[in-house]
Amino acid sequence: MGEFELIRRFFQPLAGRSASSSLILGPGDDCAIQRVPDGRDLVFSVDTLVEGVHFPKAYPSDKLAWRALAAAASDLAAMGAEPVCFTLALTLPCADESWLSAFSRGLFQAAEEFGLALAGGDTTRGPLVVTLQVHGVVPKGQGLHRNGAKNGDLVCVSGCLGDAGAALEYLAEPDPTQDMQAVLQRYHQPLPRLALGQQLSGVASAAIDISDGLAADLEHILEASGVGASIRAEAIPLSPALVRLTGDQAVDYALRSGDDYELCVTLPPAGWQALPSDIRQQLSVIGSIEPEPGLRIQGWQGTADQHGFDHFRSMS
Amino acid sequence: MGEFELIRRFFQPLAGRSASSSLILGPGDDCAIQRVPDGRDLVFSVDTLVEGVHFPKAYPSDKLAWRALAAAASDLAAMGAEPVCFTLALTLPCADESWLSAFSRGLFQAAEEFGLALAGGDTTRGPLVVTLQVHGVVPKGQGLHRNGAKNGDLVCVSGCLGDAGAALEYLAEPDPTQDMQAVLQRYHQPLPRLALGQQLSGVASAAIDISDGLAADLEHILEASGVGASIRAEAIPLSPALVRLTGDQAVDYALRSGDDYELCVTLPPAGWQALPSDIRQQLSVIGSIEPEPGLRIQGWQGTADQHGFDHFRSMS
Numbered sequence: 067m068g069e070f071e072l073i074r075r076f077f078q079p080l081a082g083r084s085a086s087s088s089l090i091l092g093p094g095d096d097c098a099i100q101r102v103p104d105g106r107d108l109v110f111s112v113d114t115l116v117e118g119v120h121f122p123k124a125y126p127s128d129k130l131a132w133r134a135l136a137a138a139a140s141d142l143a144a145m146g147a148e149p150v151c152f153t154l155a156l157t158l159p160c161a162d163e164s165w166l167s168a169f170s171r172g173l174f175q176a177a178e179e180f181g182l183a184l185a186g187g188d189t190t191r192g193p194l195v196v197t198l199q200v201h202g203v204v205p206k207g208q209g210l211h212r213n214g215a216k217n218g219d220l221v222c223v224s225g226c227l228g229d230a231g232a233a234l235e236y237l238a239e240p241d242p243t244q245d246m247q248a249v250l251q252r253y254h255q256p257l258p259r260l261a262l263g264q265q266l267s268g269v270a271s272a273a274i275d276i277s278d279g280l281a282a283d284l285e286h287i288l289e290a291s292g293v294g295a296s297i298r299a300e301a302i303p304l305s306p307a308l309v310r311l312t313g314d315q316a317v318d319y320a321l322r323s324g325d326d327y328e329l330c331v332t333l334p335p336a337g338w339q340a341l342p343s344d345i346r347q348q349l350s351v352i353g354s355i356e357p358e359p360g361l362r363i364q365g366w367q368g369t370a371d372q373h374g375f376d377h378f379r380s381m382s
Numbered sequence: 383m384g385e386f387e388l389i390r391r392f393f394q395p396l397a398g399r400s401a402s403s404s405l406i407l408g409p410g411d412d413c414a415i416q417r418v419p420d421g422r423d424l425v426f427s428v429d430t431l432v433e434g435v436h437f438p439k440a441y442p443s444d445k446l447a448w449r450a451l452a453a454a455a456s457d458l459a460a461m462g463a464e465p466v467c468f469t470l471a472l473t474l475p476c477a478d479e480s481w482l483s484a485f486s487r488g489l490f491q492a493a494e495e496f497g498l499a500l501a502g503g504d505t506t507r508g509p510l511v512v513t514l515q516v517h518g519v520v521p522k523g524q525g526l527h528r529n530g531a532k533n534g535d536l537v538c539v540s541g542c543l544g545d546a547g548a549a550l551e552y553l554a555e556p557d558p559t560q561d562m563q564a565v566l567q568r569y570h571q572p573l574p575r576l577a578l579g580q581q582l583s584g585v586a587s588a589a590i591d592i593s594d595g596l597a598a599d600l601e602h603i604l605e606a607s608g609v610g611a612s613i614r615a616e617a618i619p620l621s622p623a624l625v626r627l628t629g630d631q632a633v634d635y636a637l638r639s640g641d642d643y644e645l646c647v648t649l650p651p652a653g654w655q656a657l658p659s660d661i662r663q664q665l666s667v668i669g670s671i672e673p674e675p676g677l678r679i680q681g682w683q684g685t686a687d688q689h690g691f692d693h694f695r696s697m698s
Binding site: 090091094095096097098099100101102104107108109110111112113114115116117118119120141142144145147153154155157185186187188190191192193195197199202204206207209211212213273274275290 | 506509
């Protein structure tokens with residue numbers, strides 16, 4: 067199967083089925099063309115997943131496609147952006163039809179779920195690497211940034227944290243319990259907070275998606291904003307399944323492991339009070355911003371490296 | 383060296399030095415933000431280069447960076463787009479400082495030459511794979527497409543073809559002659575036709591950049607346009623160096639080998655006549671569009687596969 071045949075069979079149908087009115091020209095020419103409406107800015111982010119680094123060898127390709135698009139789309143959520151389209155750069159050791167068929171299926175399901183149309187891509191032969199770039203739009207000047215956290219702001223997170231990190235322990239489990247299945251679902255099929263991100267646009271003072279663990283990602287907000295924060299370990303939202311599976315370690319998973327793709331945002335107390343209750347219900351207040359730099363975690367005994375996953379940290 | 387340290391040292395300076403007024407937010411947040419002016423459409427393309435497939439093992443990283451950005455920028459040229467910015471997804475086996483330093487230098491030189499600002503990226507650990515996505519803008523509805531070639535249009539190409547393909551024979555040459563150096567330069571440091579592409583916007587009926595060889599790329603135009611073409615082998619522009627080095631094979635290199643990143647365009651005879659002479663001087667008329675599908679090459683004895691480089695063609 068040639069490169070063009072491969073694209074025609076597995077990706078062109080996806081492009082047709084997930085078309086967006088903003089996508090003037092999709093795959094098949096030298097470039098794709100996107101119309102950005104007047105009064106909107108383009109926001110975009112690129113994410114790479116490498117076999118053996120970001121996902122295990124022989125990981126099912128439908129799940130891989132979903133996770134890859136979810137990870138990229140989560141960056142749009144963190145900017146408060148409306149999703150539009152994405153490109154796929156796929157490097158593959160061989161053109162295996164069943165692998166490609168499942169990959170294409172998972173990608174289409176995720177694209178439909180997240181509202182992202184396939185705009186173009188590049189397929190090449192090589193080690194298995196998936197790079198996705200997602201495009202969204204925000205009202206001009208309204209994108210959520212990392213650098214706006216102010217003293218006195220509340221620190222909030224969406225959903226429950228730590229599940230996807232704990233799931234790594236159970237990937238090879240032949241007969242997972244119901245609790246294991248619950249956290250595995252969070253790992254295999256994360257749901258980026260796209261609607262919530264847009265609802266917090268113009269309200270949150272800073273935002274980031276939690277891809278490397280709460281501690282590492284909140285620290286990015288603190289550094290970019292030139293402030294510090296104090297959070298309470300007991301306030302960090304944990305799923306009952308995670309607590310039952312990992313006991314006292316549940317908070318460690320939430321602080322240190324990524325892949326949950328929840329949002330961490332800061333906002334002034336008045337902004338929090340003014341939020342509609344259905345949005346507040348998706349968030350937990352876990353602490354507040356303080357002038358003194360650094361992250362302080364009350365009620366947590368951990369002393370080891372608080373940082374999350376860093377793909378180069380172990381290297382010289 | 384951690385991932386963030388690596389970005390800070392080798393890529394943040396590049397971002398600062400090549401800033402574009404259209405790039406509202408560059409690297410360092412969850413997404414980058416680009417402002418697309420009213421009356422313009424965004425055009426974008428993604429390209430991947432894999433070690434051992436698109437470039438040899440131990441290929442110098444400054445040249446790799448230039449070639450990767452040139453290959454991607456060439457797609458902007460083929461759309462007649464004005465370059466704006468790009469993202470870099472870089473997968474690396476290790477964070478080697480001298481490799482990264484040269485890569486960053488080559489990338490900056492190319493970015494400055496092509497008018498592209500670094501908007502964001504992702505660095506990960508893995509086999510050496512470089513994925514670049516370039517962004518440009520065109521006046522609304524004015525992007526050059528592949529599908530507009532009409533019966534009677536002239537077929538033109540820019541520059542000379544085949545040099546980069548022939549250069550592959552001399553990559554390991556310890557003491558290259560002047561002619562070898564000339565074709566090697568075309569391979570190591572291709573110059574996408576960005577200005578020419580913009581000048582042909584609104585004039586050419588179809589356009590493509592020659593990345594897979596003239597025969598394969600012109601066939602993309604023919605298929606997309608539902609037409610055929612007849613071209614004359616003797617009219618294909620060849621550099622004196624290529625002719626001296628490869629003799630009768632020079633036309634084969636021009637037809638079959640890619641990496642030259644010249645443009646192939648079609649345009650009505652009246653459009654050709656109306657072009658300013660400085661633009662006509664950059665183009666050679668090599669044939670014309672005909673109703674009968676397929677590509678006919680007059681005065682060429684080649685009978686083997688006329689197609690260019692296809693990364694999956696040899697696979698099952």
